[in-house]
Amino acid sequence: MELSGKRILLIISGGIAAYKSLDLIRRLRERGASVRPIMTKAAQEFITPLAVGALSASHVYIDLFSREDEQDVGHIRLARDNDLVIVAPASADLMAKMAHGLADDLASAVLLATDRPVLVAPAMNPKMWAASATRRNVETLKADGIHFIGPMAGEMAESNESGTGRIAEPLEIVVAAVQLLDGAPKPLAGKKVIVTSGPTHEPIDPVRYIANRSSGRQGHAIAAALAKLGADVTLVSGPVTIPDPMAVETVHVERAEEMLEAVISRLPVDIAVMVAAVADWRVASSAGQKIKKQPGEAPPPLLLTENPDILKTVGHHEKRPKLVIGFAAETQDVEKNGRAKLERKGADLIVANDVSPETGIMGGTRNRVKIISAKGVDEWPELDKDEVAERLAALISSKLG
Structure with missing residues (x-):
């Protein structure tokens, strides 16, 4: 340097x-x-x-x-x-x-x-x-x-x-x-991009929440790779412990509803890459105080309601980006579920991967993905998440000509 x-x-x-x-x-x-x-x-x-x-x-x-x-x-x-x-x-x-x-x-x-x-x-x-x-x-x-x-x-x-x-x-x-x-070409110069990353935390009470094991590493790496190609990148990140990527505007949120609001408020953009592992459900009414365990009583029931579908909302929005990319974290039938998600969510590409515990992908530093489009499936080898990000950024650049 x-x-x-x-x-x-x-x-x-x-x-x-x-x-x-x-x-x-x-x-x-x-x-x-x-x-x-x-x-x-x-x-x-x-x-x-x-x-x-x-x-x-x-x-x-x-x-x-x-x-x-x-x-x-x-x-x-x-x-x-x-x-x-x-x-x-x-x-x-x-x-x-x-x-x-x-x-x-x-x-x-x-x-x-x-x-x-x-x-x-x-x-x-x-x-x-x-x-x-x-x-x-x-x-x-x-x-x-x-x-x-x-x-x-x-x-x-x-x-x-x-x-x-x-x-x-x-x-x-x-x-x-x-x-x-450095004089390197910037093929995405002038393009506006929004990326989501990390998990969401859906509160049960002031000290407990529903979440998942996403670390945000893949989403953050993608945001950085797109910025390196000259894009104007906004990263909407759920709660993570990794630093914000450089040359990227980062917006921090906690809940799925906050993430949706942050994404929609920044449309229109040229590219949307929805990497975040958004919780599918939230508690219908979170408690204002810590729920206390009562001796001899059964645990209180948790009534769940569905969270907004951020990828589907963006994929069918009146200000839909030219290129919409979603992620599918699966534990079985990865390709089948990824194809169904592509059509259902209105995406141009789905990046699907197997996040079963034995793979170590969710929360880890490496990834193995399948790029699913209407034209077919391209399976990538296992790579460092930074390498996946760079390859995906190059693919996005080529898609936009």
């Missing part, structure tokens, strides 16, 4: 995540890149130009109207004299300026003037990230060709705050930068 000789313009905006830009500078320089930093006024409230300059071994640019820096129209030179512009952290304010073409400080003027690739690493409170104005701005920037890494889910700097809004880790930003600069 080398950046030897690459010139990176790093724009640091305001927010507590600005401190991570110091580590990002170090990681970029370790890989041979030169880093020229710009700091907004707000960024200087969190870290100092002295620290940024020491780590980057470069002059730190802070003022649009600097007599010294602007003698040769410095902001235009900064905008063009680089291979990549990274905005990390990118605040909601700076992204709003980018989306609306404002240029009232050095950072926004450079971003408006640049003709180089721009990689944005957002960082903000989850409520700010979810706000309608921010969502509109993000969609505008993506349509303009701006690349995103993150934000990620987790604990915020504010006490008792958690959700999606954390800046991607420095090494994740470096990986995304390498992918942008």
Whole structure:
């Protein structure tokens, strides 16, 4: 993973995540890149130009109207004299300026003037990230060709705050930068994709739930593989213990109804890959308090009701994606059940596998799948789940021409 000789313009905006830009500078320089930093006024409230300059071994640019820096129209030179512009952290304010073409400080003027690739690493409170104005701005920037890494889910700097809004880790930003600069073809560039992954947890009471053994590894790997081919990927993930994939927007949900809502709200897209092992049933009415065991009494009955069928809903939706792919986790009659699911759910492809306990597939790191379509069945050998993801991403690319 080398950046030897690459010139990176790093724009640091305001927010507590600005401190991570110091580590990002170090990681970029370790890989041979030169880093020229710009700091907004707000960024200087969190870290100092002295620290940024020491780590980057470069002059730190802070003022649009600097007599010294602007003698040769410095902001235009900064905008063009680089291979990549990274905005990390990118605040909601700076992204709003980018989306609306404002240029009232050095950072926004450079971003408006640049003709180089721009990689944005957002960082903000989850409520700010979810706000309608921010969502509109993000969609505008993506349509303009701006690349995103993150934000990620987790604990915020504010006490008792958690959700999606954390800046991607420095090494994740470096990986995304390498992918942008490696010159590899991006056959899915401009395509919007939604992927579901992991299990769902259907509550019985506040401490118990109905679930399955899905780890989310296959779905997460597919999301990452599609992003690597240039797709704009949203991953809707049930509860998992693995990290969010890089260069992917991840939405975390618990229940099947939440997953359906997250998927439908993001249509239309070009491709839908429904990998999640969604619980077929939920408790009709979950208890508000923990159900206590009573000595001498039989366990209370659980009345179950059917969960929404997310794949079938997408496969027959008025905003149906051009390509709909479902997964069929079976323990018997894999091909027969996969064919029936293909027709019943309105999918273009079904990726079917045997998840019997002895296979070790559900929750494991390897997979053996059959690709079922109206034209027939293609059986793949046992592969690492990352390899399955890469092959499926290549197949999706070929399907879209």
